[in-house]
Amino acid sequence: MGQYCFAQVDVVYNNLVWSDEFTTNGAVDSNNWFHQTQLPAGGSWFNGEVQHYTNLPTNSFVDTGLLHIVAKKENYTDQSVTKEYTSARLNSKFAFKYGRVDVRAKLPLDSGTWPAIWMLGKNVNEDGGYFDALYGTTDWPACGETDIMEHGIFPSQSINYIQSTMHTPSSNGNSVNNGGTIASDLANSYHIYSMNWSPNQISFLLDGVIYYTYNPAVKDDSTWPFDKEQYLLLNIALGGIAGTIAPSFTQTSMDIDYVRIYQNTTIDVLPPTNFTASVGTITGSTVELVLNGTDNSGNVSYTIDYGTGTAATFSPSGVQKSLVIPNLSSNTNYAFTVTATDASGNAAVNNPIVLNAKTTVVLECSGTDSAASQGAFSTGYKYAFETLGTDVKITFELLDTDKSGVVAYLWKQSPFSESQMTNVSGKIFTKTITGQTNGSTINYAVKFAFAGGLAVTKYFSYVIGSSCSLGIESLSELKQFYYPNPCKNILHLQLLDDQNQIILLDVLGRKLVEDVVKSSHNLDMSNFKSGIYFLKVKNSHGIQNVKIIKK
Secondary structure (H helix, E strand, O other): OOOOOOOOOOOOOOEEEEEEOOOOOEOOOOOOEEEOOOOOOOOOOOOOEOEEEOOOOOOEEEEOOEEEEEEEEEEEEEOOEEEEEEEOEEEEEEEEOOEEEEEEEEOOOOOOEEEEEEEEEOOEOOOOOOOHHHHOOEOOOOOOEEEEEEOOOOOOOOOOEEEEEEEEOOEOOOOOOEEEEEOOOOOOOOEEEEEEEOOOOEEEEEOOEEEEEEOOOOOOOOOOOOOOOEEEEEEEEEEHHHOOOOOOOOEEEEEEEEEEEEEOOOOOOOOOEEEEEEEEEEOOOOEEEEEEEEOOOOEEEEEEEEOOEEEEEEEEOOOOEEEEEOOOOOOOEEEEEEEEEOOOOOEOOOOOEEEEEEOOOOEEEEEEEOOEEEOOOOOOEEEEEEEEOOEEEEEEEEOOOOOOOOEEEEEEOOOOEEEEOEEEEOOEEEEEEOOOOOOOEEEEEEEEEEOOEEEEEOOEEEEOOOOOHHHHOOOOOOOOEEEOOOEOOEEEEEOOOOOEEEEEEEOOOOEEEEEEEOOEEEEEOOOOOOEEEEEEEEEOOEEEEEEEEEO
């Protein structure tokens, strides 16, 4: 197989470090492969499989340059258990960390068969595995499983569909971390199934073309147990989740032309050069970092530390990388310490680069309510309107715990329209409306649909570019008095009711005071900094919003 180009994979591995070309007829080379035959506890393999794995020469052998793994229908007794089918499960006696695997193979397509080319952590605690006795300290899936190619367990897919799947503590079994593709004529054609594994990511290729890459944003023990050695497995399972085996089935085989593993054995001592880092776009909750560098390995990795946070990314050599650091506090100074390294750990000479940036004031109105224009809420909901340039990000969270299967739709009041919102997590939904005009007013509500019904929030009026929640309520022209304004220490309130609710907010919409007061009330402002504040007064006469200046 030809060399990969930088555009295909993040690290190119060039040196063949282990292989089996299957050139000698007869038994499988015992220097390279181990027959795993020991049954798991309970007497059956996992996933409802029905086969015995054997070391019989009829289940695995080399002939005319091919390894044949053969699944057969035959009664066979082993470990005091009789089964109706046999097959083979080979463990490579070679384990490695980082590199590329190429396996050229032709697959069986018989119903009920499950051929697989895959890897497990060398540390897997699986009795009967080749490495278990010396290294088996870690249970599945904490050891990490890399399924390079599986076929036959995807009944809704094309017969020519193959898939790659990652199993980790964060997602396993029916793992969400998978990707597949449709090959051409699996029944009659050989294909090259490849996996390219670097410290940054794991990519899967069919005949040299990537179709899935696993690269979690956070790499820890839960998402990335792939910083330790793994070994290869080749097998055909039968039955169980692979489906019903045809009554006419007698035998089938997976035929393998070669297995090759590549790494980079030449020590790389050259560090990244031309390392630059600068600050890009800044918002109230994000800072963009613009990174670049060159390296002979073809890629540069970047690590960013900021306070208690950290982030990591990489980019092809000489290609500018934009990294947005999210979830930052508004109106806050941050120092980002950026370092650049290559895959061998060589550090750029000008490490680190320290970048300083201050997030902007979040132009957001937010709060909690329970009012409904249709249906009813048992608890209520949170809302937030945030101005981002000419866009407005609208976020609602349903607080009701008695509702399941929730989806949300954004309702525009005039002219009426409905659009589905994106689920962020839990019962939090968001939608960004674009091309808005600063200073104009928009009116939106949210319909929550759930099992057995629906409920619609009231309509909220938001002034685009507003940085407080006062635009949510309509103004009432009430003859109430607030003096002196500007004030120094005490703000005197003369209100219309004997019971009045007051809320004092700062310019960021943060609630500083909430109280129920008499018609004559003195509000102590002495502990607050000089600046602009907003006072909301609610009573039987309506709601009044007043800007207060503290000297």
